[in-house]
Amino acid sequence: AQSVTQLGSHVSVSEGALVLLRCNYSSSVPPYLFWYVQYPNQGLQLLLKYTTGATLVKGINGFEAEFKKSETSFHLTKPSAHMSDAAEYFCAVSQNSGNTPLVFGKGTRLSVIA
Amino acid sequence: DGGITQSPKYLFRKEGQNVTLSCEQNLNHDAMYWYRQDPGQGLRLIYYSQIVNDFQKGDIAEGYSVSREKKESFPLTVTSAQKNPTAFYLCASSIGFKGLNYGYTFGSGTRLTVV
Numbered sequence: 267a268q269s270v271t272q273l274g275s276h277v278s279v280s281e282g283a284l285v286l287l288r289c290n291y292s293s294s295v296p297p298y299l300f301w302y303v304q305y306p307n308q309g310l311q312l313l314l315k316y317t318t319g320a321t322l323v324k325g326i327n328g329f330e331a332e333f334k335k336s337e338t339s340f341h342l343t344k345p346s347a348h349m350s351d352a353a354e355y356f357c358a359v360s361q362n363s364g365n366t367p368l369v370f371g372k373g374t375r376l377s378v379i380a
Numbered sequence: 381d382g383g384i385t386q387s388p389k390y391l392f393r394k395e396g397q398n399v400t401l402s403c404e405q406n407l408n409h410d411a412m413y414w415y416r417q418d419p420g421q422g423l424r425l426i427y428y429s430q431i432v433n434d435f436q437k438g439d440i441a442e443g444y445s446v447s448r449e450k451k452e453s454f455p456l457t458v459t460s461a462q463k464n465p466t467a468f469y470l471c472a473s474s475i476g477f478k479g480l481n482y483g484y485t486f487g488s489g490t491r492l493t494v495v
Binding site: 275300302307308309310311312315356367368369370371372373 | 384386413415420421422423425428438468470472482483484485486487488489491
């Protein structure tokens with residue numbers, strides 16, 4: 267069975283500082299990996315995804331993530347935090363053979379301090 | 381514009397009543413999903429459907445029911461058997477069940493409160 271662990275339910279950074287949100291996954295087959303962002307009382311929006319190919323994936327709003335198979339990780343980073351980045355972030359995994367829905371982590375709430 | 385519409389945005393239900401949440405998409409997606417979100421719990425899968433007239437139970441299907449009579453629509457009924465129905469409900473769709481490299485498109489959610 268697949269699973270996702272997001273380390274830290276709440277991360278706080280200063281405006282302009284590096285953002286690092288951690289995600290580790292468990293999958294018996296090569297995974298598809300996703301990061302989503304959710305603003306209060308809204309649905310989820312896709313930030314970026316890893317399917318195959320380049321392990322460093324660039325997404326919207328300056329975010330990127332690196333797939334590290336040896337570490338079973340897919341951490342999300344942004345060089346410089348902006349106030350508008352304050353939201354909840356979810357990591358998700360699925361099998362690349364299809365046939366199973368996405369499994370989501372519990373989420374990490376990002377706060378940005380002025 | 382294509383997208384997923386969930387209605388209503390806020391819903392109040394008395395204990396013992398069934399209530400139906402609407403989810404409509406005009407993206408021509410084959411697969412649709414219902415997730416439940418509680419604080420600190422992430423998203424938990426209730427039901428999903430890969431094709432019209434077919435659906436599968438997710439991890440927390442007890443107390444819920446769905447139908448998929450049309451490709452565009454995947455309503456969720458929260459029955460009186462659901463012991464703790466107060467939550468934020470999210471509907472999503474994807475191009476095809478094996479087309480997961482595109483990810484999901486989500487609706488804006490329905491917040492259900494039992495009063």
